[in-house]
Every structure is written in structure tokens, then in C-alpha cells.
Amino acid sequence: MADEIILLDLWASMLGMRVRVALAEKGLKYEYREQDLRNKSPLLLEMNPVHKKIPVLIHNGKPICESLIIVQYIDEVWYNKSPLLPSDPYQRAQARFWADYTDKLYELGRQLWLTKGEEQETAKKGFMECLKLLEGELGDKPYFGGQNFGFLDVALVTFSCWFFAYESFGNFSVEAECPKLVAWSKRCMEKESVSSSLEDPLKIHGFVIMMRKELGVE
Amino acid sequence: MGEEVKLFRTWSSRFALRIVWALKIKGIEYETVFEDLSNKSPLLLQYNPVHKKVPILVHNGRPIAESLVILEYIDETWKQAPLLPEDPYERAMARFWAKFGDDKVLTSIWSVFIKQGKEQEEALVAAMENLKFLEEEMKGKKFFGGERIGYVDLALGCLANLISVFEETIGLKIVDEEKLPLFYSWMQNFAEAPIIRDNWPPRDKMLVKFQALLDAAIASSSSS
Numbered sequence: 001m002a003d004e005i006i007l008l009d010l011w012a013s014m015l016g017m018r019v020r021v022a023l024a025e026k027g028l029k030y031e032y033r034e035q036d037l038r039n040k041s042p043l044l045l046e047m048n049p050v051h052k053k054i055p056v057l058i059h060n061g062k063p064i065c066e067s068l069i070i071v072q073y074i075d076e077v078w079y080n081k082s083p084l085l086p087s088d089p090y091q092r093a094q095a096r097f098w099a100d101y102t103d104k105l106y107e108l109g110r111q112l113w114l115t116k117g118e119e120q121e122t123a124k125k126g127f128m129e130c131l132k133l134l135e136g137e138l139g140d141k142p143y144f145g146g147q148n149f150g151f152l153d154v155a156l157v158t159f160s161c162w163f164f165a166y167e168s169f170g171n172f173s174v175e176a177e178c179p180k181l182v183a184w185s186k187r188c189m190e191k192e193s194v195s196s197s198l199e200d201p202l203k204i205h206g207f208v209i210m211m212r213k214e215l216g217v218e
Numbered sequence: 219m220g221e222e223v224k225l226f227r228t229w230s231s232r233f234a235l236r237i238v239w240a241l242k243i244k245g246i247e248y249e250t251v252f253e254d255l256s257n258k259s260p261l262l263l264q265y266n267p268v269h270k271k272v273p274i275l276v277h278n279g280r281p282i283a284e285s286l287v288i289l290e291y292i293d294e295t296w297k298q299a300p301l302l303p304e305d306p307y308e309r310a311m312a313r314f315w316a317k318f319g320d321d322k323v324l325t326s327i328w329s330v331f332i333k334q335g336k337e338q339e340e341a342l343v344a345a346m347e348n349l350k351f352l353e354e355e356m357k358g359k360k361f362f363g364g365e366r367i368g369y370v371d372l373a374l375g376c377l378a379n380l381i382s383v384f385e386e387t388i389g390l391k392i393v394d395e396e397k398l399p400l401f402y403s404w405m406q407n408f409a410e411a412p413i414i415r416d417n418w419p420p421r422d423k424m425l426v427k428f429q430a431l432l433d434a435a436i437a438s439s440s441s442s
Contacts, residue, residue: 050318050351064310066317076306089294093282100284101268133268 005030006058008044010037012207015067015106016055017158017197022071024193025149026078068099071154084151098137098144099155105130109162113169113208114217124170128177135181142187149191157194160185164201165208223248226262226274228255230419230427232324232376233285234273239372240289242413244296286316289369301369315355315362316373323348327377330392331384331428332435342392349398356400360407371408378409383424387432 007023007030009016023030035044035054047056047063056063057070064073075084085092108130111123134156138144144152163174163185175182188194212218225241225248227234241248253262253272265274265281274281275288277295282288293301302309326348329341352374355362362370381392382405395402408414 059307062307064307064314066314069310069313069317072313073306073310076309089291090277090280090282092294093287093291096287096290097268097282097284100287 003028004058004060007032008035008041008047008056008058009033009054010035012199012204013054014158014162017161017199018067018154019055019057019070019074020197021154021158021193022074022084024197025082025084025154026074027081028074028078068155071151075151082149084145084149084154086145086150095145095151098134098152101130101134102152102155102159105134105156105159109159109166112166113212114215116217120170124172127166127170128172131174131178131181135178138180138184143184149188149194153188157185157188158198160188161198161201162204165205168205169208169212221247222276222278224251224276225249226251226253226265226276227272228253230424231272232380233271235376235417235419236285236372237273237275237288237292238417239367239375239414240292240301242417243301243367244292244299246292246296286313286320286373289372293369299366301363301372303363303368312362312369315352315370318348318351319370319374319377323352323374323377327381327384327392330390331388332432334436334439338390342390345392346397349393349401353398353401356404361404367408367411367414371404375408375414378405378414379418379421379424381405383421383428387425387428 005023005028007016007019009019009032011034020032033043035041037054040052044054044056045052047058048054048065051065053065055067055070056065057073058064059073059077064070071084085095105127108123108127112120112127115123137152141147143149144156160182163182167173189198223241223246225234225237227238227250229252251259251261253259255272258270262272262274263270265276266272266283269283271283273285273288274283275291276282277291282291289301302312323345326341326345330338330345333341361367362374385392393402393405409418
């Protein structure tokens with residue numbers, strides 16, 4: 001029986017993109033359904049009644065929510081292609097620890113484009129500190145997963161298409177502060193699963209301009 | 219080869235308690251290192267430089283931090299008495315509920331405890347909404363893990379004790395047996411379960427600690 005996979009998502013969401021990358025890594029066909037979060041669909045509310053958020057993966061009618069939980073689910077179900085988590089429990093723990101840490105980056109990134117003045121400066125400092133720590137964790141490895149693209153790479157790479165937007169509103173350069181991380185993100189973009197899943201940084205920038213207007217930040 | 223397992227914790231950390239329970243349920247021998255968070259040891263800072271928090275599990279010299287990450291590590295390393303289910307969908311659901319517990323439930327119950335007046339009323343409404351989801355999840359089950367205590371029970375477990383400490387301190391019922399019968403039963407069953415019941419932090423110390431936290435919160439809100 002063929003698997004039925006549906007992804008409820010928002011085109012600009014870096015969290016949704018994580019799921020798209022994971023599905024692509026496993027070579028899975030799925031139906032993408034763009035959601036309007038200002039007018040939530042009955043399906044979204046039914047499939048994620050707790051948080052009412054995207055992304056939601058619906059596999060043969062059963063919903064899975066929270067991007068990193070979805071990525072782990074995909075990795076466990078389709079375990080015989082492109083494994084994302086390593087097999088060693090200690091390495092897995094490290095990957096999970098750092099993937100959780102990227103949540104901090106998400107929160108700080110939001111503050112970066114949602115606020116102005118001193119609040120924004122604080123968010124910017126915190127954001128750069130996080131990126132530097134992550135760059136330290138990468139070290140000289142080609143990927144966070146070592147020789148192979150892995151779970152932590154999936155968790156973090158989707159932020160890279162948001163860098164241009166963060167840089168514009170925060171007035172800083174990621175490349176200047178974290179050159180190795182930028183090199184890593186370019187290396188990841190050479191993979192089809194990543195380049196086909198991430199959005200154009202200019203479009204993301206436009207999205208943020210629109211959101212700032214809508215939320216009255218300007 | 220001898221296993222060396224150390225747990226860095228504090229006497230009251232609800233996150234460290236998850237690890238105590240997991241290690242004992244699996245019958246794993248370990249050494250406890252108590253930390254004073256106002257005077258963190260060099261070892262703690264070396265083992266968890268990112269967050270500088272407890273719990274930290276050190277297995278044969280290698281540290282793991284973040285309690286839910288530690289629980290999965292323990293489950294993958296010591297296969298007896300499994301905490302997470304085998305089926306990938308059930309595992310995803312278990313991870314979802316544990317995360318929901320940490321992100322929403324604990325924080326909303328804390329708000330009920332620490333706030334006053336109208337803010338407390340609003341916090342109680344929010345807490346009830348969250349607890350109703352857990353109530354629903356308990357249908358047909360003795361524990362969140364089914365017949366046996368599992369990952370979600372350990373993740374949410376501190377509530378089975380903490381809620382009653384909060385209720386006694388603020389003199390307000392948070393979990394009403396009539397409104398949340400299944401969750402209420404779970405709290406009783408979990409708190410009284412073997413191993414769990416032997417490892418609660420001392421209640422008198424907990425009451426003193428949380429009364430002090432509440433007094434400090436009230437003092438700072440009335441002076442602002």
C-alpha cells in the first residue's frame with residue numbers, strides 16, 4: 001500500500017522547511033498544503049488542536065506535530081535511506097542537544113525582526129552568540145553530522161535562507177562573524193534536498209517586511 | 219568493563235528527578251553529585267558549558283545534558299524496562315506530550331502559583347485548557363505509558379507532587395478531581411508507584427522553598 005503523506009506548512013517557515021528537507025532526503029513524495037495562519041483551516045485545527053501551528057505531517061491520516069519531532073519520525077519510519085540521526089547513542093544525544101539549542105536561535109531571530117532599539121540590540125547579541133557556539137560545534141567537519149549530512153544539519157540549515165533578512169534588520173553580517181557557518185550552509189545548498197526545500201532569501205526578506213507592517217513594528 | 223554513571227543534580231530539581239527515576243527503574247547503579255547552583259562547581263561548568271545547569275548525566279566520562287535528551291540516551295543505552303514505545307508513531311506522540319509538558323503545562327501551572335488576583339484567575343483558565351489535553355490523553359490508560367510508567371509519565375511526573383505543594387502554599391485548588399478525574403487519578407497512581415514514591419524531595423523542604431519564592435514574588439510585585 002502506498003504511503004499517503006501530507007504536509008501542512010507555510011512557505012516561509014524555517015521550521016516547515018526542516019520537514020521538507022527531511023522528506024527530500026528520504027526521497028518521499030508528498031502533498032504540500034499551504035496554510036493561511038490568519039484564517040486557520042479546519043484540517044489544521046483538527047490535526048494540531050493543541051498548538052494550532054505548522055508544520056504538521058499527516059502520514060496515512062495520522063498527524064505528527066513539532067518540526068524536530070516530525071524529522072525524527074521521518075528518520076525512524078524510513079530508516080533505510082539517508083539516516084539522519086547517527087546510530088551511536090552518545091552521538092544521537094549530542095545531535096538532539098544541539099538541535100534543541102537551535103530553538104533558542106529561533107526565538108532570538110524573531111526578536112531581531114520583531115523589535116527595534118535596545119530590545120533588538122540585545123536579541124542581536126544573543127543571536128550571534130548562539131551562532132558562534134554552533135559554529136564551534138561544527139569545528140572542521142564538513143557537516144554537523146560529520147562526513148554525512150545529518151539531523152542537526154537539517155535543524156539548522158533552514159535558518160540560512162533567513163540570514164539575509166536578519167542581517168538587513170539587525171544591521172550585521174553573519175559571514176563576517178561566522179564564516180565557517182556560512183561556508184557550511186553553502187555546502188549544504190549543493191545538496192538537492194536542501195536547495196529544493198529552502199526559500200529564496202530575497203523572498204524571505206519581503207515576507208519579513210510584510211510581517212513587520214502587519215504587526216505594526218514599522 | 220565497569221560502567222561509571224554519575225548524575226549531577228540538586229535536591230529539588232524537577233528535571234533531575236526524571237533522571238533519578240529512569241536510572242532506578244532500569245536498575246542502573248550511579249553516583250550522585252549534588253550541586254549548589256549559587257556556587258557551581260568547575261566540573262558542572264566543564265560538563266555543561268552551554269547552559270550551566272543540572273541535570274547532567276556523565277557516562278564513562280562523557281557528559282549528556284538536557285533532561286529529555288538524557289532520558290532518550292538512557293533508554294537507548296540500557297534496554298531493560300523500556301521507557302519509550304517501539305512504534306515510531308507512538309514515540310512521536312510521547313515526545314510531543316513531553317515537550318507540551320515542558321513548554322506549556324509546567325509554565326502555566328507555575329503562573330497560577332506565582333501570580334495574584336486577576337492574573338492568577340487568567341493563569342488558572344490557561345492551565346485548565348492545557349490540563350484538559352492531558353486528561354483526554356489519559357483515556358483508557360492507567361499511566362501515559364499505558365500499563366507501565368513510561369517516558370511521558372517521567373516527563374510530567376513532577377506535577378504529581380509539585381501541584382499539591384503549590385495548592386497547599388497558595389490555598390487554591392489547581393487540579394479539581396471532578397473536572398479532571400483521569401489526570402487526578404494519574405497523579406495519585408504515579409506519586410504512589412514503587413520507586414517514584416521513594417524518591418520525592420522532602421515535602422517540608424519543598425514547602426519552605428516555594429513559600430519563600432512566593433513571598434519574594436509578592437514582595438517584588440508590590441514594590442514595583
